[in-house]
Amino acid sequence: MRETKKAKGTVVKTGNKPLIIGILIFAVLAAAAAIAIPIILERRSNNEVVAKVNGIPISALEFKQVVASHRAMTYSYFYQKYGVEDSTDFWTSSYGGENPAAYARKSALDELVRVKLEQSLAREKGILEDLDYGAFRKELEKENARRKEAIRKGQVIYGPEQYGEREYFSYVHSNMVIKLKEKLGEKELAADDNQIRVYYESNKDKLYKKQDSIKVQKLIIVPTKDRNALNALKTELKAKIDALKANKISFDTAAGAYKEDQRFKTELTEQSFDPEKEQQSKEGNDPVSEEARQLKPGQVSGLIEAPEGLVLMRCTERKDNGYQSFEEVKSNVKNHRIDEGYEEMLKELMKEAKIEVYNIEKG
Secondary structure: OEEEEOHHHOEEEEOOOOOOHHHHHHHHOOOHHHOOHHHOOOOOOOOOEEEEEOOEEEEHHHHHHHHHHOHHHHHHHHHHHHOOOOOOOOOOOOEOOEOHHHHHHHHHHHHHHHHHHHHHHHHHOOOOOOOOHHHHHHHHHHHHHHHHHHHHOOOOOOOOOOOOHHHHHHHHHHHHHHHHHHHHOOOOOOOOHHHHHHHHHHHHHHHOEOOOEEEEEEEEEEEOOOOOHHHHHHHHHHHHHHHHHOOOOOHHHHHHOOOOOOOEEEEEEEEEEOHHHHHHHOOOOOHHHHHHHOOOOOOEOOOEEEOOEEEEEEEEEEEOOOEOOHHHHHHHHHHHHHHHHHHHHHHHHHHHOOEEEOOOOOO
């Protein structure tokens, strides 16, 4: 591994080993705890270069936009890991040795390293001409002006009336990546039918297996009058669910326990879950169907609060429907293979990338 000194004291490491971006960021973010994220980079020139990826500059404005988009992710990370909620000193505090502002900057830089490598590939393939963020902003202005004029003339437009900066970048970049994968699929990531079939066979359990058909016994219990009886029923059912799961009582017995109870109406029925029919009717996302898919023959579900009432199920049959045929999903297999190859290509590029970082904590 070779070390070279760059501007303002940042050490940049190059070579074949993976970049340890956290080490780079630690050096330049030591003062981050004193800077609140809402004012990151507000007082510096928008055109100032804060980092470079293989010589491609990242402007202060571009970096600021990405940092701002990582606010919600940062809140979520610190809440889940440390139980920390938002407060006036959230961005300037340290939790378990981690500072939220530094975390947001690091995750933003990680994203932009990938973005710049993708843009560089797109330029090589003739998909993108100008990697400068200022050029992108000019295109955004033109697009919003076009949309405004189209609306004035009563013409139909698709999408929002006006794009926000981050929103439009996401839209443009996503389309660029689609075109880039198509180009790479013609040569670097190209595959013949035999290679595509090999990929299909290697991944069919994970990607191309059809969902099983499932049959269940289904117990539905609905309070007839007093909705407050629902909470009491949940407590009562806990013991019965344990007994059902241990096969100590049958569904018929569980249903019969409530037949004479005037507080509830019960129904014991059977239901089949056919994946093809669910896909056509778009019923596959309801909580009852989702729970049913997890059950093996003889297993009892947890208590499900569904629109029809409280539901318990016991799986009585599960049928393996096999796999989607190669011919049926050939195009999908090819795209999956390209996606996987694309990610591997980016990993290698990131290992080799030369990252230069210049005072990204500066306010």
